[in-house]
Amino acid sequence: MIRVLVVDDEALVRVGLRMILEPAADIEVVGEAGDGGEAITAVAKHRPDVVLMDVRMPGVDGLTALRALRRSPTPPRVIMLTTFDLDDYVHTALRNGAAGFLLKDTSPRDLANAVRIIAEGSAMLTPSITKRLIDTFAELEPPGAAAARQRLAALTEREGAVVRAVARGLSNAEVGAELAMSEGTVKVHVSRALAKLNLSNRVQLALLVRDAGR
Known part of the structure; x- marks a missing residue:
């Protein structure tokens, strides 16, 4: 069973994510958090395998929480969620150890599959983000x-x-x-x-x- 923590400052979004994931036989939503600070506490309490976390939240945002979680002895795999596929967020999240980056309009089926892929140790990015990352790296200077x-x-x-x-x-x-x-x-x-x-x-x-x- 894949244990998931849902983190978003909007209660309706948290409910929606829970409703999408809970019907899956192999996924259990073990808790929710309303900001990054609550997420850090909830991870220590529930020990989830995967954290679905919004990027932009009041108080402690998702990127700050991600950095804190990655410093823990047994960090969960973190999927960042956002309404906006802004490059700065994507690059910062990936540099700080995010295992995935998805838009909130990701289909229910793709979201559940992303959780499974991340839990297995792989990475997962929304296709539009993947394309832009490839384009960005193509523009970078070669090593050396x-x-x-x-x-x-x-x-x-x-x-x-x-x-x-x-x-x-x-x-x-x-x-x-x-x-x-x-x-x-x-x-x-x-x-x-x-x-x-x-x-x-x-x-x-x-x-x-x-x-x-x-």
Whole structure:
């Protein structure tokens, strides 16, 4: 049996969540709380497996309660609920250990399934939030981007231009034609760049340029 605590400052919302979850044979709503402070006390009393908790509440809000609960020796799994899928709330909640983030208009069936998924140790996000998180991470710099740029900063301006051209897959002859230099000069610049960067081949050069976002 999955033990659930429902936390929301609106009594009608708490009743609605209880009515959705209680018909499930494998879910038991063991208690309710009206704000984050009450939630902390209720968790200590009822020892729920999963906490369904509103983000925005007067007094102690859901994010503050989440941080407190995560510091406990045996923290419950916490699903944050909100009417608004605001990115700041999502990012803060996930950084502070939330196992899920759902909108309050989630269907009854999906809500019950989310509780089961979270109780099993997985994570659960509303689809619209998942998409935006993917989009956000796609816009972030790759790991090590700053370090890669710092390494490339050791090159001269001309060496940097050659390396970026090499990273695009151009041959020495093509680099020379593009940058108005002889093929032999291109080879010299490539060799010097490899030595400065402590790399062995052109593929490693290309990967470093890609990591730097250049």
